Amino acid sequence: xxxxxxxxxxxxxxxxNPKNRGxxxxxxxxxxxxxxxxxxxxxxxxxxxxxxxxxxxxMFSGNGCAISQASASLLxxxxxxxxxxxxxxxxxxxxxxxxxxxxTPARLKCAFLSLDTLREALKDDAEGQG
Ligand code: FES
Numbered sequence: 001x002x003x004x005x006x007x008x009x010x011x012x013x014x015x016x017n018p019k020n021r022g023x024x025x026x027x028x029x030x031x032x033x034x035x036x037x038x039x040x041x042x043x044x045x046x047x048x049x050x051x052x053x054x055x056x057x058x059m060f061s062g063n064g065c066a067i068s069q070a071s072a073s074l075l076x077x078x079x080x081x082x083x084x085x086x087x088x089x090x091x092x093x094x095x096x097x098x099x100x101x102x103x104t105p106a107r108l109k110c111a112f113l114s115l116d117t118l119r120e121a122l123k124d125d126a127e128g129q130g
Contacts, residue, residue: 007100007101008101010100011066011067011070011099011100012066012070014069014073014074015067015069015070015073018060018069018070018072019077020058020060020076021059021061023045024045024047024059026047028046028047028048028125029045029048029122030043030044030045030046030121031043031044031117031118031123031124032062032117033113033116033117033120035064035110038065040062040065040068040110040113041062041064042060042061042064042113042114042117043060043062043117044059044060044075044076044114044117044118045059045060045121048084048125053084053085054081054082054083054084055080055081055082055084055087056080057080058075058076058079059076060072060073060075064110065107065110067099067101067103067107067110068110068111070099071095071099071110071111071113071114071115072113072117074099075095075098075114075115075118076114078098079118084122084125087118090118092112092115095111095112095114095115096111
């Protein structure tokens with residue numbers, strides 16, 4: 001229980017002082033998604049290093065609850081330096097591990113909004129290659 005409270009505090013801290021928040025001037029990939037339940041939104045932009053196909057820079061913007069913003073911040077930080085292939089494998093358990101809490105079912109959508117946005121951005125890459 002105490003551990004859970006500590007994680008909650010950590011989430012609030014990240015949401016208050018997020019890393020990787022901002023805009024990339026000319027991103028290679030980008031997506032913006034809105035949680036239809038609450039209207040909160042996340043935009044995620046990625047800069048890809050060529051020819052390694054590694055994520056050189058990842059930035060997010062948007063607004064929303066602490067969980068959605070903290071998860072976007074932690075995810076953006078996490079993907080930098082990883083290859084597109086690795087990032088494509090990021091799943092919901094990775095997100096829960098990153099944020100360190102087990103949100104209630106109603107808040108899972110908040111935690112996964114960043115992951116959905118990442119997948120949407122990567123779709124652009126797959127379409128670009130196809
Ligand atoms: Fe909107 Fe969390 S309440 S994303």
